[in-house]
Amino acid sequence: MIELLVETTNLPVDGREFSFDEQRIWADPIAEYHLPYRIAEPFSAMIRVVPHADGCTVEGTLRGSLFFFCDRCAEEFTYPVTAEFHEFEAYPGGDSRNNAPNDVWWVVPKDGLHYLDVAGFLWEQFQLALPEKPLCAVLCRGVCAECGANKNLDECRCAASESDSRLAAFRSMKLS
Numbered sequence: 001m002i003e004l005l006v007e008t009t010n011l012p013v014d015g016r017e018f019s020f021d022e023q024r025i026w027a028d029p030i031a032e033y034h035l036p037y038r039i040a041e042p043f044s045a046m047i048r049v050v051p052h053a054d055g056c057t058v059e060g061t062l063r064g065s066l067f068f069f070c071d072r073c074a075e076e077f078t079y080p081v082t083a084e085f086h087e088f089e090a091y092p093g094g095d096s097r098n099n100a101p102n103d104v105w106w107v108v109p110k111d112g113l114h115y116l117d118v119a120g121f122l123w124e125q126f127q128l129a130l131p132e133k134p135l136c137a138v139l140c141r142g143v144c145a146e147c148g149a150n151k152n153l154d155e156c157r158c159a160a161s162e163s164d165s166r167l168a169a170f171r172s173m174k175l176s
Contacts, residue, residue: 003119008116015050017046020045039066043062055089055107060084071133072140081130
């Protein structure tokens with residue numbers, strides 16, 4: 001992942017806006033981790049960083065789109081990724097009682113100043129905006145378990161098998 005740092009210590013009190021369209025922020029980790037999607041429309045992010053005594057507020061938007069494979073029918077589709085975020089990033093080393101040993105700090109100290117790791121922060125927001133189960137459509141019908149035909153495109157020609165032995169116990173049940 002690329003290193004992209006924004007110095008937060010000396011920002012104006014009302015903050016400052018930044019825009020990022022460097023595709024390596026997203027493309028490098030996708031390639032490095034062999035993730036099952038690829039960029040369809042370039043990503044861009046707009047953020048506003050407002051400094052505070054003990055950290056900074058980071059708010060903004062992230063937009064772009066990905067090519068995914070549907071979890072039901074395995075067809076490729078385009079998924080628009082949009083995210084709005086409003087986060088507070090604390091400066092590390094403050095109240096150690098509230099710091100877990102594995103906390104991720106997007107604000108890092110360096111040469112007496114604090115820097116926001118924008119690439120890491122935006123990658124996290126990108127990951128949070130992705131679906132758990134990517135579907136080409138909410139009503140995707142998937143594929144036939146017998147012949148593998150995509151049920152969204154055509155009705156399969158398989159005979160409906162009602163002799164599945166795994167369901168035999170349920171056939172004699174009666175609901176009361």
